[in-house]
Amino acid sequence: MTEYLEEVxxxxxxxxxxxFLALVPExxxxxxxxxxxxxxxxxxxTGDMVAxxxxxxxxxxxxxxxxxxxxxxxxAARLSALGDVAARVSICAACPLHGTRTxxxxxxxxxxxxxxxxxxxxxxxxxxxxxxxxxxxxxxxNSLLSLLALSRKDVYVTNVVKCxxxxxxxxxxPLPHEVAAxxxxxxxxxxxxxxxxxVALGNTALRWFDPDASVGRVKGQVLEFGGWRVYPxxxxxxxxxxxxxxxxxxxxxxRLPFALAGVxx
Ligand code: SF4
Numbered sequence: 001m002t003e004y005l006e007e008v009x010x011x012x013x014x015x016x017x018x019x020f021l022a023l024v025p026e027x028x029x030x031x032x033x034x035x036x037x038x039x040x041x042x043x044x045x046t047g048d049m050v051a052x053x054x055x056x057x058x059x060x061x062x063x064x065x066x067x068x069x070x071x072x073x074x075x076a077a078r079l080s081a082l083g084d085v086a087a088r089v090s091i092c093a094a095c096p097l098h099g100t101r102t103x104x105x106x107x108x109x110x111x112x113x114x115x116x117x118x119x120x121x122x123x124x125x126x127x128x129x130x131x132x133x134x135x136x137x138x139x140x141x142n143s144l145l146s147l148l149a150l151s152r153k154d155v156y157v158t159n160v161v162k163c164x165x166x167x168x169x170x171x172x173x174p175l176p177h178e179v180a181a182x183x184x185x186x187x188x189x190x191x192x193x194x195x196x197x198x199v200a201l202g203n204t205a206l207r208w209f210d211p212d213a214s215v216g217r218v219k220g221q222v223l224e225f226g227g228w229r230v231y232p233x234x235x236x237x238x239x240x241x242x243x244x245x246x247x248x249x250x251x252x253x254x255r256l257p258f259a260l261a262g263v264x265x
Contacts, residue, residue, distance in 0.1 A: 005045075008053065012036050014263045015060070023261055024063040032056040058149040064257050066154045068112035078111035081192045085185055089162045095181035097163035097174075103130035107158025107189060115155040116195035117141070118186070118205040119235065123171045127164035132157045137237035141201075144236065144253045156193050160186060160208050173204060183208075190228065197260050198228050202235030220252040222259045231256060 014020070016036050021029035035049075035056040042049060070078065086106035092098060105122040108131060125135030133141045133152075145151060161174040161182045174182075186208065190198070200206040206213045209225035215232045223230045233252040238245050 004050075008039065011057070012039070014258055015261075017263070020261055020263055024060050028056075028059045028063045032060050061149040061257060062154075064261065065115055065148055065150060067110035068114060070112040075111055078192050082107075082111060082189065085188050085192070089185055092162070092182075092185075095161075095163075095178045097161060097165055097178055100166060101163035102127045104162050105130055105132050105159065105164070106162050106185070107132055107156065109152065109156030109158075109193075110154060111156075111193060113154065113156040113193055114196040115150070115199060116190065116193055116197070117155055117157045117199045117201055118208065119157070119159045119201045120204040121159045121161040121171075121174045122164040123237075124164070124166075124169075126159075127166075132159055133236070136240060137235070140236035140239055140249075144250065147250060147253050148256065156189070156195065158186065158189055160204050179204070179208065196229065197222070197256075198230045199256070200230050200232040202233075202238070205235075206230070206232045219248075220255055220259065222262075229260075231259060 016033070021033065024032075035053045038049060039045070039053055086104075089104045089106040092104070098104075101122075105126050109116075119133060119137075122132065123135055123137070125138075126132055128134075132138075141157075142152060145155065161178050162185055163182075165172050165174040165178060198209075200209065200215070203213075203215050206215050206218075209223075209228065209230050213223075213232070215234060219232050219234065221231070223232070231252075234245050234249050236249065239249060
């Protein structure tokens with residue numbers, strides 16, 4: 001409980017300000033303020049109070065990081081543009097990966113996503129299912145998103161290359177000419193979704209923006225590249241072979257709303 005209280009104090013000290021609360025709609029900000037006030041004025045915390053506090057914080061997270069509600073016409077136009085990208089990917093033969101793929105994996109998610117997550121390339125499961133992050137790394141990604149009260153339907157998820165890079169049965173990193181050949185598809189998706197923040201999952205995604213960058217040096221910071229705000233973190237699959245990175249990766253996801261809002265933590 002002490003750890004939880006310390007966490008709540010830290011969170012409130014970063015977020016209980018006019019600047020932060022101006023980022024979310026008024027009713028959500030008001031409910032959050034009210035629960036924070038009740039927390040500070042209480043002699044002791046009840047279960048209901050803790051549940052109310054967490055619910056109000058989840059509402060803040062969803063308002064800050066969840067998808068934008070789009071007018072029906074705008075939603076339809078964006079879905080149509082994303083469908084057009086997927087159709088082009090499905091017939092693309094611009095690099096050798098088209099010859100070994102089972103299914104192309106263009107990407108998926110909300111057309112008005114505020115968060116746009118980019119991985120490296122489809123792996124074996126993704127290649128079979130035609131969906132990004134469909135295997136064990138996807139399960140880790142889902143649990144990281146749940147820390148922010150989000151699910152996959154709230155964000156947009158894709159990869160730097162849309163077809164599986166593999167050596168025989170083993171996944172591999174995409175080669176520079178494969179990344180270059182696939183570049184326009186990711187660029188179109190970014191332009192259509194127009195997210196507030198791009199989460200670069202691993203070095204391949206980060207180097208799509210800056211070839212000299214390294215996640216190890218800049219992870220957990222909001223960087224600017226050509227108009228995109230980019231938040232680099234380790235790739236979820238890194239936890240599978242380096243379990244000690246799990247805590248760090250979770251910490252970077254938990255820090256994301258504060259980084260996005262410009263309140264350090
Ligand atoms: Fe085309 Fe990209 Fe697939 Fe290469 S990886 S064939 S460029 S869609």
